[in-house]
Amino acid sequence: MPTMATDRVTEPTSLAAKLPDETLRKWLRDMLLIREFEVRSMQAYQNKKIGGFLHVYIGQEAVAVGTIAALKDDDPLITAYRDHGHALARGTEARYCMAEMMGRIGGCAKGKGGSMHMFDRERKMFGGHGIVGAQCPVGTGLAFATKYEDEVINSGRSRRVTLCYLGDGALNQGAFHEAMNLAGVLDLPIIFICENNGYSMGTAIARGTTMAEDLTAKALAYGFDSASLDGMDLMAVYDGIKPVVEQCRETSRPAFVEIRTYRYKGHSMSDPRKYRTKDEEQRYEAMDPIERFSKYLKAKRGFTPEANEAMIKDVRKEIREAIKWAEASPEPAPDELFTDCYTDKWGIYRGTSPPTMYDP
Amino acid sequence: MTRTIEFRDALREAMSEEMRRDKRVFLMGEEAAEYQGAYKVSRGMLDEFGPQRVIDTPISETGFAGLSVGAAMAGLRPIIEFMSWSFSLVAADQILNNAPKMLYMSGGQFPTPIVFRGNNGAGGQLGSTHSWCVESLYSNVPGLKMAVPFDAYDAKGLLKTAIRDDNPVFFLESERLLGVKGEVPEDEYLIPLGVATTRRPGGDCTIVSFGRPLYFCLEAAGVLADEGIECEVIDARTIRPLDIDTIAESVRRTNYCVVVDQSWPFASVGAEVAAQVGEVCFDDLDNHVIRVHNENVPAPYAYNLEQEMLPNARKIVEAVRAITYNA
Numbered sequence: 001m002p003t004m005a006t007d008r009v010t011e012p013t014s015l016a017a018k019l020p021d022e023t024l025r026k027w028l029r030d031m032l033l034i035r036e037f038e039v040r041s042m043q044a045y046q047n048k049k050i051g052g053f054l055h056v057y058i059g060q061e062a063v064a065v066g067t068i069a070a071l072k073d074d075d076p077l078i079t080a081y082r083d084h085g086h087a088l089a090r091g092t093e094a095r096y097c098m099a100e101m102m103g104r105i106g107g108c109a110k111g112k113g114g115s116m117h118m119f120d121r122e123r124k125m126f127g128g129h130g131i132v133g134a135q136c137p138v139g140t141g142l143a144f145a146t147k148y149e150d151e152v153i154n155s156g157r158s159r160r161v162t163l164c165y166l167g168d169g170a171l172n173q174g175a176f177h178e179a180m181n182l183a184g185v186l187d188l189p190i191i192f193i194c195e196n197n198g199y200s201m202g203t204a205i206a207r208g209t210t211m212a213e214d215l216t217a218k219a220l221a222y223g224f225d226s227a228s229l230d231g232m233d234l235m236a237v238y239d240g241i242k243p244v245v246e247q248c249r250e251t252s253r254p255a256f257v258e259i260r261t262y263r264y265k266g267h268s269m270s271d272p273r274k275y276r277t278k279d280e281e282q283r284y285e286a287m288d289p290i291e292r293f294s295k296y297l298k299a300k301r302g303f304t305p306e307a308n309e310a311m312i313k314d315v316r317k318e319i320r321e322a323i324k325w326a327e328a329s330p331e332p333a334p335d336e337l338f339t340d341c342y343t344d345k346w347g348i349y350r351g352t353s354p355p356t357m358y359d360p
Numbered sequence: 361m362t363r364t365i366e367f368r369d370a371l372r373e374a375m376s377e378e379m380r381r382d383k384r385v386f387l388m389g390e391e392a393a394e395y396q397g398a399y400k401v402s403r404g405m406l407d408e409f410g411p412q413r414v415i416d417t418p419i420s421e422t423g424f425a426g427l428s429v430g431a432a433m434a435g436l437r438p439i440i441e442f443m444s445w446s447f448s449l450v451a452a453d454q455i456l457n458n459a460p461k462m463l464y465m466s467g468g469q470f471p472t473p474i475v476f477r478g479n480n481g482a483g484g485q486l487g488s489t490h491s492w493c494v495e496s497l498y499s500n501v502p503g504l505k506m507a508v509p510f511d512a513y514d515a516k517g518l519l520k521t522a523i524r525d526d527n528p529v530f531f532l533e534s535e536r537l538l539g540v541k542g543e544v545p546e547d548e549y550l551i552p553l554g555v556a557t558t559r560r561p562g563g564d565c566t567i568v569s570f571g572r573p574l575y576f577c578l579e580a581a582g583v584l585a586d587e588g589i590e591c592e593v594i595d596a597r598t599i600r601p602l603d604i605d606t607i608a609e610s611v612r613r614t615n616y617c618v619v620v621d622q623s624w625p626f627a628s629v630g631a632e633v634a635a636q637v638g639e640v641c642f643d644d645l646d647n648h649v650i651r652v653h654n655e656n657v658p659a660p661y662a663y664n665l666e667q668e669m670l671p672n673a674r675k676i677v678e679a680v681r682a683i684t685y686n687a
Contacts, residue, residue, distance in 0.1 A: 076434065109467030119466040126433055127466065134453055137423050141430020148436060152412050153383050175453070178423030185418055340468040341502050343526040346554060346601055355467045 015242050016235040021301050025311070027069060027234060028297060031061040031290045032315045034085045037094055040319050041084070041101060041115075045269050049327070050101045054115050057085035059264035062289035063195050064089040066237025067163060067259075070245045076142040078126040078135050079165035081116035082195075082263075086165065087128070092120045094319055096357045099326035106329030110336060110355050122358065132200075133173030136192065139164030140179045143190035147252060158252040161245050162190040169200025171209050171218060180222045183254035191241075191248055194218075194258045195231065201267040202275040219256035231261030232287040235296070262287075361546045368401045368538040370512035371477075374519035375402070375439060377548065379409055382437065385523060388415040388424055389441030389478075398443045399479065399538055425451035425476070429458045432472040432528075439523065442478030445532060446492040459528040460503025475522045477531035480508075481572055481622050482659050484536065485666055491659035493623035495570075498530055499599045499632075505553055506530045506599040508571035512542030514597065517551030525553065534572040554601035558610070562590035564687065565680050566610040568633055569620035570596040573671050577620050580676035589684060599629050607633070608640045615646040616687070618679045620671050625653040647683040652676050 016024070038056040045054045057064070064085035068077070079086045087097055092108055100107030101115045109117050109128075117128040126142055129135040139162055146160035170176050171194065183190050194215060198205055211217040219226030225247070229240035237259060244255050262284040266273045273281075297303035338350045345351040365373075379385045387402060387409075393416040396403040406414045417424045421442065428438035442448045448455060455476060462472045482491040499506050505527055509515040515533070522529035559574060560581050567577045574595055581591040592610050596602060611617045617637050621630030634649040652671040660666055 078430070107467065109465060109469070112467050113465045117465045119469050121466075121469040126430070126470070129458075131453055131457060134426065134458060137426020137454060138430035138433070138458065140423070141427040141432070142434050143430075144427055145431040145434030145436045148386070148412065148431070149434075175422050175426060178420045179426065181418060182420060182423040182427060186415075340464045340466075342505075343463065343471050352463060352468045352471070354469060 014235055014239050016238040024297060024301060025303065027065050028290070028293055029311055029315060030065045030089050031234070031293065032312060033094065033318065034061045034064070034088050035290060036315050036319045037084060037088060037097070037322075040323060041098070042265070042269065044102070044323070050115065051103070052114050053081070054101070054269045055082040055267065056265050057082055057263070059284065059288070060195060060197065060231065060261045061085055062234040062237050062293070063193075063231045063259050063261050066234045067193060067241050069238055070242040071161065071163065074124060075161045075163065076124045076126055076146065077163040077165070078139045078142060079128070080132065080135055080167060080170065081128070081130050082167070083116065083118045083128045087118035087120060087125055090120065090123045090125045092118065092123060092125065093357070094322035095325040096355075098322045099329045102326050102329070103331060104326060104329035105332045105336070106326065106356060108355055108357055110340075111332045112336065112340065133166065133170040133175040136164055136166060136170065136176045136179035137182070139190055139192070140182050140186075140188055143183065143188040144186065147189055158189050159249060160189065161248045163193055164190055165193045165195055167200065168194060168196040168198065168205045168209065168215075169203075171215065180218070180224070180254070180256070184222045184224065187252050188254055189248050189252045191244060191255045191257060194256070195261055196258050197261050197263045199267070199275065201271070204275065215258040216256070222256070224254050224256045226256045226258070228258045228260065231259040232284070232289045232292070234289055234293045362543040363546060364541050365512055365544050366538065367512045367515050367540050367542065368399065370516040370542070370544050371401050371519055371533065372403065372405065373544070374516045374523070376405060376408065378520055378523040379413065384435065385437045385439065386413045386415065387439045387441065388417055388428065390417055390419055390443050392416060392441050397441075399535060401538065402441070421447050421451035422454055425454040426458065428474045429454055429462065429472055432474045433462060433470040437473045437523065439475045439477065442476065444490055444492070445478050445480040445494045446490050448476065448478070448494065449492070455528075456498065456501050460501050464503060471526045472528050473526045474528045475519070475531055476528065477519070477533060479535040480532035481534050481536070482654070482666060482670060483534075485661050485663060486659070487661050488658035493654065494530075495532060495599055495621070496623040496628035499629055504528045504530055504600065506532065507553055507597065508532045508599060510559070510571065510574050510595050510597070511537075511540065512544050514551060516544055517549050518553070518597065521550045521553055524550075529553070532571060536572055551597070553598045554603055556594055556596045556603035556606040558592060559595045560591065560593040562592035562614070564590045564614055565616040565618060565684050566592050566594060566607070566614045567618045567620060567676065567680070568594045568596055568607050570599065571622065573620045573622045576671060576673045577676055579673035580680065583673065583677050584680055589680060591680060596633070602633070602636070604636050604640060607637060611637055611641045612644045615644055616680075616684050617641070617645065617649045618652060618676065618683070619649060620652045620676055622654055622671055624656050625651060626656065628653060647686060650679045650683050652679045
């Protein structure tokens with residue numbers, strides 16, 4: 001179980017605290033954007049505008065925003081199906097993500113992926129994956145490729161870091177263990193980030209995972225450096241992950257970071273959350289990362305309540321417009337059924353074409 | 361100018377030529393590098409290309425098959441060697457759920473140009489877990505291509521094409537064929553995927569097959585020729601795409617069709633080919649399409665039982681007689 005974190009101001013030693021106002025405000029805005037996007041997605045789902053599975057990131061915003069802030073633009077990232085936060089934090093526009101979930105041609109995957117498959121090639125966002133743990137070996141491949149390109153093709157040194165996100169549930173999958181082992185054996189520049197929200201669907205971590213009370217033991221088994229961070233504190237996330245990223249970049253050695261967080265909603269839309277107490281949920285809601293960071297900016301960065309309100313209004317407007325845009329985007333034409341199955345045209349297959357979000 | 365080389369050498373030449381041509385191509389697998397390949401297919405490649413391009417893996421099929429998916433998405437062109445296609449079952453999620461679907465799920469953003477290759481089929485008393493014929497199991501999945509080379513010439517030409525193909529290609533070799541010698545040109549050549557070829561012309565009955573069973577088919581054709589039945593043996597070469605046009609053109613001339621497939625009969629490639637021939641050549645067939653498969657049992661160890669399990673020449677001869685009696 002993620003432990004209750006205390007409010008703290010880490011100024012003297014904090015890396016985040018040294019960053020300019022503009023950067024920190026953008027972080028707050030990104031978290032607000034994700035929160036608003038997820039709230040509206042839930043509404044759209046209840047109104048049957050989104051179908052299938054919907055796994056929202058509400059409560060976990062600081063993890064995506066804080067970790068992605070520590071990356072360079074050409075560092076690859078990959079995650080599982082609770083992926084809207086990562087896509088938005090990386091910079092994919094909300095309207096393309098919303099259109100994707102509404103199954104429209106304007107979506108980032110032309111409506112053929114859905115909520116679990118947010119991809120953005122230009123922003124090095126490699127998905128969005130449905131099978132628990134399956135993204136971990138794929139993540140090692142991303143790290144392998146950056147290292148290969150930098151060292152073999154360009155005769156330089158490995159300089160990019162891959163972030164591979166997984167939930168606490170994925171810790172039990174064979175694919176995770178094989179990925180960790182391969183990363184260690186092949187010296188891959190990858191950081192496995194375990195977003196530990198304490199539950200795999202309805203199963204509390206202690207029921208399914210050995211060493212649940214100290215997940216860094218998983219890293220120890222593979223000889224990796226590790227860290228355990230408070231995911232409800234955006235600055236702690238950034239402060240904790242930044243040195244790990246830079247070390248990985250320097251040494252091309254893998255690492256494992258547990259980030260303790262909490263999802264305020266269920267696993268997905270049909271989950272009544274009977275496996276958690278109201279008490280527990282309220283305790284974590286009191287630690288809302290957005291509230292806490294907003295408080296810090298108001299206390300230390302001259303962020304006025306008016307500016308806060310204006311930011312919230314602006315975010316709501318952006319999401320409203322994203323929804324409007326998405327709803328106006330047409331459904332994919334019947335031909336799309338037969339495109340992107342193969343890159344070439346043969347038989348019934350019609351070759352491939354990229355999503356329109358890259359059109360000028 | 362041609363020279364005589366083994367099937368395994370043809371595979372190695374294909375990989376080496378493509379790796380020289382394109383630095384994004386790399387080979388990865390168990391014992392592929394320092395051991396010189398479990399079946400000596402990659403002999404010498406580590407010396408030429410170095411350990412960053414010919415890579416030994418731990419025994420971790422899900423791991424390295426998944427690694428190839430990520431590497432391909434990021435722009436590289438992996439060749440993944442399974443020591444046996446039997447071991448690919450461990451990696452099923454990566455090779456069936458990820459590799460063939462990534463382009464589609466990403467709306468055209470991420471092709472996965474990977475070649476998965478290895479030994480397929482009963483390999484001489486290796487027992488039931490090591491004798492898988494995966495063609496029927498995997499060819500069902502849209503998004504992948506599947507090639508089954510017959511000889512050294514085809515092995516090289518098809519493998520070069522597979523490596524250049526931007527889609528995942530499952531390349532099914534046979535341990536029983538690796539030592540078979542054949543004439544291979546010195547100059548570069550490529551064989552396109554999806555084009556069948558005639559291994560033996562004939563006018564009385566079409567036999568369609570791919571891979572090792574073609575040798576049984578040719579043996580059977582020899583026996584039947586002595587009885588006055590001239591079989592046309594068609595090598596499909598690739599299962600996905602399947603060149604139904606070449607097969608149908610033959611059946612329209614011979615009016616009879618036998619399909620030989622070394623995997624199990626139920627829901628098999630043989631059943632698929634039979635169904636397609638039935639649809640396309642209904643008016644030309646003088647009898648139903650008949651299939652010869654492995655017997656519908658796990659592969660036994662005992663030599664005599666395994667030989668009886670295979671779609672051997674005797675069964676193919678019986679099948680041809682069973683349908684052409686009314687000619």
